[in-house]
Amino acid sequence: MTVELDLADIQGGILRAYGRQGFPKARYFFLTIRDGAKARALVETLRPKITTAARWKNPDRGEPLLRTRNPRVKDVVRAEGVPDYPGEVQLLKPKVAINIAFTFYGLAALEVPTRTLRAMPDEFIDGMEQRAAILGDDPFLDRRDAIWRNSRGESRVHVMVSMNAEMLPDGTPVPELEEETQKLRDLCAQSEGGVILLAGNGPDNAEYQEMSAILREDEGALWPTNKEHFDLSDGFGDPVFEGQLSGEAERLRVVGGGKILPDQSWAPLATGEFLLGHPDEAQEIPGAAMPIEFSRNGTFMAYRKLHENVGSFDSYIRRQGELYARMFSVPGHEAEETVKAKMVGRWSDGVPLMAAPTYQDWQAFNAQLAEAHAEQDKPKLAKIALEFTDFRYRGDPAGATCPVTSHLRRANPRDMLDPHFASPDPKSWDGSALVNRRRILRRGLPYGRYDRAAPGDRGEHGIIFLAICSSLFRQFEFVQQQWMQYGLDFNAGSDTCPVIGNHPPEHDAKLVIATEPANGKRPFICNDVPQLVEPRGGDYFFIPSMTALRMIGMGIIDPT
Amino acid sequence: MPDLDGGHYFFTAVVPICNAGIVEHEGMKSSPVHMVREALETLPTALQSPVTERVGIQSPFARSLRTHFARFVVLDQPYFNGRNHEDALAAAITGVDLLSAEPDDALSCPYLLVMIDFDPVRFDGRGEPRSYFEELWTLMPDELTAVFRYCYGFPAVKDARSFADFILPCQVETTMPFNDYWVGAPPLASMSTAALVAIPAGGLFIALVAAACGVWSWQEGLLAGLLLAVVGLAIDYLWIMARGRKPFPANPDATLRHVLKGLYLQQAFTRFAAQQQGRGPEERGAAFRTFLERCQPANLDGPTQQPGVIRSLFPKVDA
Numbered sequence: 112m113t114v115e116l117d118l119a120d121i122q123g124g125i126l127r128a129y130g131r132q133g134f135p136k137a138r139y140f141f142l143t144i145r146d147g148a149k150a151r152a153l154v155e156t157l158r159p160k161i162t163t164a165a166r167w168k169n170p171d172r173g174e175p176l177l178r179t180r181n182p183r184v185k186d187v188v189r190a191e192g193v194p195d196y197p198g199e200v201q202l203l204k205p206k207v208a209i210n211i212a213f214t215f216y217g218l219a220a221l222e223v224p225t226r227t228l229r230a231m232p233d234e235f236i237d238g239m240e241q242r243a244a245i246l247g248d249d250p251f252l253d254r255r256d257a258i259w260r261n262s263r264g265e266s267r268v269h270v271m272v273s274m275n276a277e278m279l280p281d282g283t284p285v286p287e288l289e290e291e292t293q294k295l296r297d298l299c300a301q302s303e304g305g306v307i308l309l310a311g312n313g314p315d316n317a318e319y320q321e322m323s324a325i326l327r328e329d330e331g332a333l334w335p336t337n338k339e340h341f342d343l344s345d346g347f348g349d350p351v352f353e354g355q356l357s358g359e360a361e362r363l364r365v366v367g368g369g370k371i372l373p374d375q376s377w378a379p380l381a382t383g384e385f386l387l388g389h390p391d392e393a394q395e396i397p398g399a400a401m402p403i404e405f406s407r408n409g410t411f412m413a414y415r416k417l418h419e420n421v422g423s424f425d426s427y428i429r430r431q432g433e434l435y436a437r438m439f440s441v442p443g444h445e446a447e448e449t450v451k452a453k454m455v456g457r458w459s460d461g462v463p464l465m466a467a468p469t470y471q472d473w474q475a476f477n478a479q480l481a482e483a484h485a486e487q488d489k490p491k492l493a494k495i496a497l498e499f500t501d502f503r504y505r506g507d508p509a510g511a512t513c514p515v516t517s518h519l520r521r522a523n524p525r526d527m528l529d530p531h532f533a534s535p536d537p538k539s540w541d542g543s544a545l546v547n548r549r550r551i552l553r554r555g556l557p558y559g560r561y562d563r564a565a566p567g568d569r570g571e572h573g574i575i576f577l578a579i580c581s582s583l584f585r586q587f588e589f590v591q592q593q594w595m596q597y598g599l600d601f602n603a604g605s606d607t608c609p610v611i612g613n614h615p616p617e618h619d620a621k622l623v624i625a626t627e628p629a630n631g632k633r634p635f636i637c638n639d640v641p642q643l644v645e646p647r648g649g650d651y652f653f654i655p656s657m658t659a660l661r662m663i664g665m666g667i668i669d670p671t
Numbered sequence: 672m673p674d675l676d677g678g679h680y681f682f683t684a685v686v687p688i689c690n691a692g693i694v695e696h697e698g699m700k701s702s703p704v705h706m707v708r709e710a711l712e713t714l715p716t717a718l719q720s721p722v723t724e725r726v727g728i729q730s731p732f733a734r735s736l737r738t739h740f741a742r743f744v745v746l747d748q749p750y751f752n753g754r755n756h757e758d759a760l761a762a763a764i765t766g767v768d769l770l771s772a773e774p775d776d777a778l779s780c781p782y783l784l785v786m787i788d789f790d791p792v793r794f795d796g797r798g799e800p801r802s803y804f805e806e807l808w809t810l811m812p813d814e815l816t817a818v819f820r821y822c823y824g825f826p827a828v829k830d831a832r833s834f835a836d837f838i839l840p841c842q843v844e845t846t847m848p849f850n851d852y853w854v855g856a857p858p859l860a861s862m863s864t865a866a867l868v869a870i871p872a873g874g875l876f877i878a879l880v881a882a883a884c885g886v887w888s889w890q891e892g893l894l895a896g897l898l899l900a901v902v903g904l905a906i907d908y909l910w911i912m913a914r915g916r917k918p919f920p921a922n923p924d925a926t927l928r929h930v931l932k933g934l935y936l937q938q939a940f941t942r943f944a945a946q947q948q949g950r951g952p953e954e955r956g957a958a959f960r961t962f963l964e965r966c967q968p969a970n971l972d973g974p975t976q977q978p979g980v981i982r983s984l985f986p987k988v989d990a
Contacts, residue, residue: 244721244722249721434948434949437949438948438949605981605982617984618982619942619945621941621945635948636941636944636945636948638942638945
């Protein structure tokens, strides 16, 4: 049965990433509540401005498949003249998308009834700081931004208001972003101390967390890219779930994005994995805070500010590249790119190792892509677009192509955890059953900048990582704890993710780049991996549906 | 004999705690089982998490080179699951009085559940678990006293022998041991399905042949055949059960000392391999000889990992 979601009831940014919808600029605000009634009044004033998942028309959208360097699967559908998004068009795309979310203590401060609050999940009540030992954040708590270090008592973060904005050709956000910012400041001021806009983001204690896609210059204008500060392209793999896409778009995007069935075909994940109040992969509507209309179409989000040690990354890749080049007699650039790709699972421009296992394959892949672009060959571009996500790991059990402990393979092991992964009998295969309950929607944008001529670890640059799922414990925390900060599920002992894992010097963190056991080529061990990514704070938020937001704002939640 | 399985001894005991009256410790007056819990809760666990590594106080069980796992649980009362479920219609027809209470079981005293997986001295388990508990007493008498002191019979414990005398009568059979050290399938011979079928079928066949030869009438032959087939099935059953009672084969090199040595070598060799990258064969060969001399792979008493820790720490030296 086709799931038809109530798109105008679901907040925007969940079904689709704003960064990929033409909002490369963002400001995230954090508020604390000192007076419940005044805070509810503020919620009521903001409520009509909240962007939902309802479909809109974007008159400025570029030509499908040709508008981006890497062709995208959603453009394959558009190129065929079929809508890639469900629902009817009744809206124009806004200049600034505004959304709102609450911490547990925020909901308590808004005087949500105890009976509703007590059914909230433990990890959401705890908040991210209390979960530090689970997430591996404990060594970095002192380095958090002031807003997160001080998030307690009178300064506890209660509300997050996010504004994702379009960009002008000069790389600055549209002026509407500053207008909306001023309106929020005014609203807080008008609350007469009922709601305080908290400062404390970044080293200058800014009153919001600024974010921006990394820009590139072309034809005298600046354009957003999908790069992050390690100069890696990000954001290809994202779960596909029922109701998220139009029929034809789902048919294409489910390949590589959905779940793998025992017969090895792809299917969309259950809606309940990402939105509360819908059946999930366990074929049940997961328990949620009552009344159900308070939870339904809402979801949870982990907000994490992740600093990137670009200096350490660059020098480490250079060192390992030199050794790799010497051992395998390849040019330095090839060696460095190979080491990077093996850490991540994709080449630096996002081409997956599973589609282009060697440096030469990668060059050939890109030559084909360039040719298709030059010829504006849409069918060929459509075929290439699918290769960015369409792969399984059954052909690569040892990780000789894509290391089993690379970031990509850890984050979504696809068919690798099939208990009968190695069985020669296709009838015994189980697909991605053990992975389906561990998927997260990844959202977010980079923040800050650094001097490309002299990359260093100090400074303000990294990524705001947002993980959206209906159970932070079962999905986000599990992936972070068991797959990023541990390696046992991949038979890799205590090895952590080479990119975002913890690498304390006494643990000699390493990545083993395996080779086919039969081919006689030696494996390569990247050892003494330095700390590349460090958390700088964050928290767990509940993103209510528009129905729940109205109930919160009007103070009419009836849990009986 | 599932107590001994896969070369390991899986010891389970339920030890009754005398919870009568009040005991006093450091000015605190409490029930005896309260102090048993406190003794267990303050017993240090192994240094296998960042928190315990920081605390740095090692589990007393790490003094033993035979203990794989040790768990203690206080059993206060069995959990009452409520009335037995029944079909409402059937209950109405049979006249079940829903207002009369169903019995719920209660223990007359709390019990200490003790579960320890250890290496037997001999693979056939002879002399166990006595030898293990006698050795354990010599390693941690104070801790064992703190845990067991309020158990029935413990006042008679004076030494290793009397400690074993105290705990052994409380042993219950371990019916589901867990083996974690087999890498790949163990060499287990499957029972022949053909033989299992042949035994009852053979009985039937013989009787029918006897009938065909005129020894019995067909009716007698069929009856005797069915009887013999049932006897054959009973033989099959006994055969299967006898096979089931055999311990799971012992995994070679799976004693705690082997495991610790294996963990040590794995970590040492990973470092060695990383250090050798990019070196020529001669240099590597010389380094490997040094590695072998230093690590002594076959010597369990040589350099090895300490029990009760999560990793071996290696000094940063050139191999």
